[in-house]
Each structure stands twice: as C-alpha cells, then as structure tokens.
Amino acid sequence: MNRLYHFPLSPFCRKVRLTLAEKKLEVELVEERYWEPSADFLRRNPAGKVPVLKTDGRVMAESQAICEWLEETVPQPPLMPRDAEGRFEVRRICAWFDDKFHEEVTSKLLYERVNKKIMGQGYPDSRAVKFGASRIKYHLDYMAWLLDQRRWLAGDAMTLADFTAAAHLSCLDYISDVDWNRSANVKDWYAKIKSRPSFRPLLADQVPGFPAAAHYTDLDF
Amino acid sequence: MNRLYHFPLSPFCRKVRLTLAEKKLEVELVEERYWEPSADFLRRNPAGKVPVLKTDGRVMAESQAICEWLEETVPQPPLMPRDAEGRFEVRRICAWFDDKFHEEVTSKLLYERVNKKIMGQGYPDSRAVKFGASRIKYHLDYMAWLLDQRRWLAGDAMTLADFTAAAHLSCLDYISDVDWNRSANVKDWYAKIKSRPSFRPLLADQVPGFPAAAHYTDLDF
Numbered sequence: 351m352n353r354l355y356h357f358p359l360s361p362f363c364r365k366v367r368l369t370l371a372e373k374k375l376e377v378e379l380v381e382e383r384y385w386e387p388s389a390d391f392l393r394r395n396p397a398g399k400v401p402v403l404k405t406d407g408r409v410m411a412e413s414q415a416i417c418e419w420l421e422e423t424v425p426q427p428p429l430m431p432r433d434a435e436g437r438f439e440v441r442r443i444c445a446w447f448d449d450k451f452h453e454e455v456t457s458k459l460l461y462e463r464v465n466k467k468i469m470g471q472g473y474p475d476s477r478a479v480k481f482g483a484s485r486i487k488y489h490l491d492y493m494a495w496l497l498d499q500r501r502w503l504a505g506d507a508m509t510l511a512d513f514t515a516a517a518h519l520s521c522l523d524y525i526s527d528v529d530w531n532r533s534a535n536v537k538d539w540y541a542k543i544k545s546r547p548s549f550r551p552l553l554a555d556q557v558p559g560f561p562a563a564a565h566y567t568d569l570d571f
Numbered sequence: 572m573n574r575l576y577h578f579p580l581s582p583f584c585r586k587v588r589l590t591l592a593e594k595k596l597e598v599e600l601v602e603e604r605y606w607e608p609s610a611d612f613l614r615r616n617p618a619g620k621v622p623v624l625k626t627d628g629r630v631m632a633e634s635q636a637i638c639e640w641l642e643e644t645v646p647q648p649p650l651m652p653r654d655a656e657g658r659f660e661v662r663r664i665c666a667w668f669d670d671k672f673h674e675e676v677t678s679k680l681l682y683e684r685v686n687k688k689i690m691g692q693g694y695p696d697s698r699a700v701k702f703g704a705s706r707i708k709y710h711l712d713y714m715a716w717l718l719d720q721r722r723w724l725a726g727d728a729m730t731l732a733d734f735t736a737a738a739h740l741s742c743l744d745y746i747s748d749v750d751w752n753r754s755a756n757v758k759d760w761y762a763k764i765k766s767r768p769s770f771r772p773l774l775a776d777q778v779p780g781f782p783a784a785a786h787y788t789d790l791d792f
Binding site: 396397399408410411412414415416418419422423434435437438441442444445446449450492 | 629632639
C-alpha cells in the first residue's frame with residue numbers, strides 16, 4: 351500500500367498525486383502540517399518537507415525524484431518520452447516550474463496569501479504579492495509560446511512536464527490567481543488536464559478558512 | 572564542440588563542468604555575467620540563468636536536466652547506478668543540495684558575501700550570513716551520517732550526488748566557509764573528489780576581487 355504524507359495546496363504533492371493517479375496506483379493520503387514537524391515526520395524525511403511517499407517499507411522524499419522513480423518502476427502509461435532529447439525537455443520544463451515558477455509566482459502568491467496565514471506567520475507582504483501577480487503573466491506567455499509550437503508543454507505527447515505545470519497552476523487557481531483569459535491555448539491545455547480522472551481528487555481538496563474560487567471545480571471555466 | 576556559458580562560482584555550473592569532465596567531454600567555457608543578461612543570452616535561455624550548454628546546435632539549460640541528458644547520451648563512465656532505487660537516491664541527494672542546501676547555505680553565504688558585491692547589490696545581510704553559517708553545520712553532519720553508512724553519498728559508488736554536493740561545497744570552500752575539521756569522513760570524502768582530474772579546472776578558477784582561500788587549491792588541506 352502506498353501512503354503519501356502531503357499538504358493539499360502543495361504543488362509538489364499534487365505533482366506526485368497526479369503521477370500516482372495517472373499510473374493507476376492507489377494511495378492513502380495523510381495530511382501533514384509540515385511546518386510543525388513531529389519527530390516521526392522528521393524521521394521519515396530529515397528535510398522536513400512534503401511530499402513523503404511510503405511504499406513497501408521505503409520512505410521517499412523529493413517530488414521529482416519520486417516521479418522519476420515511479421516512471422522507471424511503473425512504466426505504463428509513460429509520462430516521459432523514450433528519446434534522450436525528449437526526456438531532457440521534460441526535465442527542463444519540470445525544473446522551470448519547480449524552481450523558477452515556484453520562486454517567482456507560487457511562493458509570492460500562494461505562500462503569501464495562504465501558507466503564511468495557516469502557519470501563523472502574519473499577513474501577506476504586498477510587494478511580494480504584486481511581484482508574483484506581475485510575473486505570472488510572463489510565465490503564462492511563455493507557456494502560450496510553447497503551446498503555439500507543440501500540443502503539450504514538452505512536445506506532442508502529454509508528460510510529467512504538463513502535470514508539474516498543472517500542479518502549480520491548480521494551486522494558484524484555487525485562490526483565483528490565474529487569468530485564464532490571457533491566452534486561449536493555455537486555457538485549452540488546462541481544460542484538457544483538468545478533465546482527466548487523475549485531476550478529480552485535487553478538485554475536491556479543501557483548506558479550512560480558504561474556500562476555493564467558484565470556478566475552481568468547474569470543467570468549463 | 573561543446574560550449575558552456577557559466578559563472579566560475581556557480582555550483583550549478585560546476586556540477587555540469589564536473590559531469591562533462593568525468594565523461595571526458597571537452598568544453599569551451601564562456602563566462603557569462605548572467606545578472607546583466609544580453610538579448611543573445613536570453614535567447615539562449617529565457618530563464619536568464621547559467622549554466623547553458625550549447626552542443627551540436629542544441630541549447631540546453633537546467634543543470635540537473637543537462638546532467639541526466641549527458642548520462643543518457645554518454646553512459647561511460649556511469650554517474651548513476653543502474654537500479655531504480657539507486658537512481659532515486661542519487662536524485663534525492665542532488666535535489667537535497669540543489670534545493671535545500673542551496674536555499675539554506677549557498678545563497679546565504681556565497682551569494683551574500685560574493686555575488687551581491689559583484690552584482691552591485693550592496694553589502695551582505697548579516698542575519699542571512701549568520702543563518703547560513705549555522706545551517707552548514709547541520710548539512711555537514713547529515714553528510715557525515717550518510718558517509719558513516721556508505722562509501723559515497725548515495726551508495727557505494729561515486730555518483731552525480733557526490734559531484735552535486737562537491738560543486739556546492741567547493742564554492743563555499745573558495746571563500747573559506749567550510750569547517751573541514753567538523754567531521755573526518757566528510758573531509759576524506761572531499762579529499763577524494765578534490766584530487767580527481769575533473770576537479771582541477773575548478774581549483775584554477777579566480778574571481779576578481781575575491782582571492783581564493785589559501786587552502787582552496789591544496790589537495791592536503
């Protein structure tokens with residue numbers, strides 16, 4: 351049995367949840383208040399972060415490493431292409447979102463507006479929020495530019511790159527921070543991902559004190 | 572011909588340089604003042620970061636994605652084990668250093684002390700430096716704990732995990748921010764990496780205005 355220690359609005363946890371679901375692997379979710387780590391939790395992951403996947407006695411941390419391991423051990427359906435160049439592009443785009451987008455957008459909007467309050471760390475820094483709200487436009491335009499040339503973000507097949515991007519964007523969509531009218535092809539791309547069965551559990555997520563935006567669960571947003 | 576756009580004291584560039592050298596791939600280094608990005612540079616990598624590897628007309632960014640691509644296209648000598656579990660552990664530790672260590676230590680010590688000055692962004696934030704100087708002890712202890720159980724960081728073979736960790740530590744060693752007396756096995760591990768031919772070019776790096784620590788090039792430090 352797989353058990354995932356997670357937090358609902360963590361893009362890194364969502365990425366692993368989507369990968370597990372696409373591979374048709376069942377998982378028991380355990381919500382973890384990782385900012386108040388228990389000794390037990392730190393024993394599972396000395397980095398003190400979520401996600402942590404427990405599977406057959408193994409305890410695994412780091413979302414990209416977990417997803418690569420799932421891809422290698424459960425190859426069907428594939429979430430990475432078979433050629434080295436295609437795999438490079440998937441990993442490049444995963445890093446783009448987990449690193450650059452996370453730094454410039456996710457941390458500035460979601461963490462300021464939601465995580466800070468949940469963690470009792472005070473009010474959002476309005477300069478950070480303003481910066482994030484400005485930068486997300488650039489990232490949506492970059493996605494639009496990629497999707498002008500390709501059916502999916504890393505090429506003509508749906509890959510881990512799409513689920514990584516969707517994991518971040520879905521958290522921001524929960525708090526209504528994504529302007530879906532900015533680009534038709536980004537909206538079409540998200541609509542395709544959002545309607546997948548693997549996405550359904552994410553749409554049911556609720557964070558006390560932060561009701562989801564009205565359109566969040568709507569497949570025709 | 573391979574060309575790497577880099578900055579000498581960037582751990583991410585050093586990781587790629589070490590991987591190229593271990594695989595016996597020649598590379599022309601071009602120093603890039605990435606914080607004053609030229610239009611040409613942004614065309615090569617819209618993320619505006621180094622390293623960027625140009626090879627056979629391909630332009631590649633993101634250090635981990637580049638190293639994985641090198642491992643797949645030039646398998647000898649291997650820098651990743653062949654089993655999925657071993658590969659997971661390598662990737663987990665690479666992420667530990669590129670993400671957690673970078674956030675808590677590299678950015679707090681190196682970027683405050685060196686990069687800020689070079690980029691004309693003022694003086695080091697003493698709270699950040701103090702935080703980094705305190706956190707590096709925890710990371711060195713974590714490495715010591717791993718090396719108590721294994722010959723190398725991710726297992727009994729030398730892998731990309733070791734070169735990733737050494738890339739970060741070598742930058743901090745340049746400014747004398749690593750206490751090698753804290754743990755004998757971490758020191759022994761670094762001495763083994765430091766004496767490899769692939770490491771020699773890193774030891775010749777010089778950053779104007781920041782002379783390397785006296786012991787930086789010393790193999791018997």
